[in-house]
Amino acid sequence: MNDREVTEVDDLVARARRGEPRAVARLISWVEDGSRLLPEVLARLPSRGQVFVIGLTGSPGVGKSTMTSALVSAYRARHQRVGVLAVDPSSPFSGGALLGDRIRMQDHATDEGVFIRSMASRGHLGGMAASTPQAVRVLEAAGCDIVLIETVGVGQSEVDVAATADATVVILAPGMGDGIQAAKAGILEVADIVCVNKADRDGAESTAREIRQMLRLGALREGWSPPVVTSVAAKGDIHDLVDALDLRHEWLSEADHLRARRRERATAEILALAQGRARERWKARLDPEVIDGVAEGRVSPFDAADGLLSGD
Ligand SMILES: Nc1nc2c(ncn2[C@@H]2O[C@H](COP(=O)(O)OP(=O)(O)OP(=O)(O)O)[C@@H](O)[C@H]2O)c(=O)[nH]1
Numbered sequence: 001m002n003d004r005e006v007t008e009v010d011d012l013v014a015r016a017r018r019g020e021p022r023a024v025a026r027l028i029s030w031v032e033d034g035s036r037l038l039p040e041v042l043a044r045l046p047s048r049g050q051v052f053v054i055g056l057t058g059s060p061g062v063g064k065s066t067m068t069s070a071l072v073s074a075y076r077a078r079h080q081r082v083g084v085l086a087v088d089p090s091s092p093f094s095g096g097a098l099l100g101d102r103i104r105m106q107d108h109a110t111d112e113g114v115f116i117r118s119m120a121s122r123g124h125l126g127g128m129a130a131s132t133p134q135a136v137r138v139l140e141a142a143g144c145d146i147v148l149i150e151t152v153g154v155g156q157s158e159v160d161v162a163a164t165a166d167a168t169v170v171i172l173a174p175g176m177g178d179g180i181q182a183a184k185a186g187i188l189e190v191a192d193i194v195c196v197n198k199a200d201r202d203g204a205e206s207t208a209r210e211i212r213q214m215l216r217l218g219a220l221r222e223g224w225s226p227p228v229v230t231s232v233a234a235k236g237d238i239h240d241l242v243d244a245l246d247l248r249h250e251w252l253s254e255a256d257h258l259r260a261r262r263r264e265r266a267t268a269e270i271l272a273l274a275q276g277r278a279r280e281r282w283k284a285r286l287d288p289e290v291i292d293g294v295a296e297g298r299v300s301p302f303d304a305a306d307g308l309l310s311g312d
């Protein structure tokens with residue numbers, strides 16, 4: 001870093017710590033873009049590990065954004081500061097897809113105790129697995145007590161978010177075999193809490209029962225058995241979910257649970273960063289002749305990979 005950059009980083013970090021929305025937004029953009037200055041920023045934002053991170057995931061349209069907004073209201077009523085990250089891992093050009101979310105967040109747009117950012121992983125070497133915990137650190141520095149992360153339920157992204165979250169909420173809607181689909185997709189495996197939303201429709205209770213039965217068959221993770229609750233997010237009826245989240249928070253605070261979570265999160269972050277960096281390094285080192293060799297079947301891809309690794 002040159003002197004001008006040092007001043008810029010110091011200034012931004014100081015303003016973010018005072019909770020200035022524009023500085024927070026700027027730093028999260030840096031996270032998103034994988035800025036060269038990121039290591040310097042993060043060195044100035046040590047985590048106290050006090051923030052409670054809630055991940056919300058589920059199929060399109062189940063009510064994640066509506067739920068996020070309702071949860072923001074619930075925590076604001078307790079005078080807690082809340083950060084919201086709408087994570088869109090699928091498209092490098094987020095915007096359109098998240099417009100609806102922004103509109104739903106309008107209730108909170110003028111509230112100084114709420115930071116709302118959408119985030120993709122443009123150019124970030126470690127992908128969402130590395131950028132999500134970094135964005136959380138920025139929000140924590142800005143004084144957030146709670147961070148809500150909404151992610152579209154597709155493949156790797158919810159696993160990455162689950163690695164960052166203290167409580168991963170899998171949201172389902174009644175009917176349409178959603179419960180069975182979720183089980184098939186393995187999405188229930190990342191659930192700390194399952195919430196059947198749209199309970200104003202038929203079948204919410206039977207879906208919840210079905211999920212409870214499936215979960216009973218699965219192994220307990222870290223001695224926590226995931227509660228299954230119902231909600232009507234659109235009407236703000238999310239009391240059972242808030243209770244389940246409180247329970248999870250209390251459970252984590254006990255004994256070594258929180259420490260174990262933090263270590264898991266740190267492991268995921270380190271591996272994601274290392275993977276991203278190693279990949280770049282290997283890519284730069286790839287020999288075109290070896291590539292041709294593998295493409296034409298003269299060289300084994302295993303040998304080519306070993307060759308790359310031996311250069312480390
Ligand atoms: N009947 C009913 N509708 C709901 C409820 N919660 C949300 N909705 C409606 O479901 C639709 C989708 O809600 P969103 O919150 O946008 O769902 P989402 O999961 O964020 O959707 P994506 O971000 O597109 O994946 C909206 O029309 C909501 O008004 C509910 O409890 N009951």
Ligand SMILES: [Mg+2]
Pocket residue numbers: 064065066101150
């Ligand atoms: Mg949404």
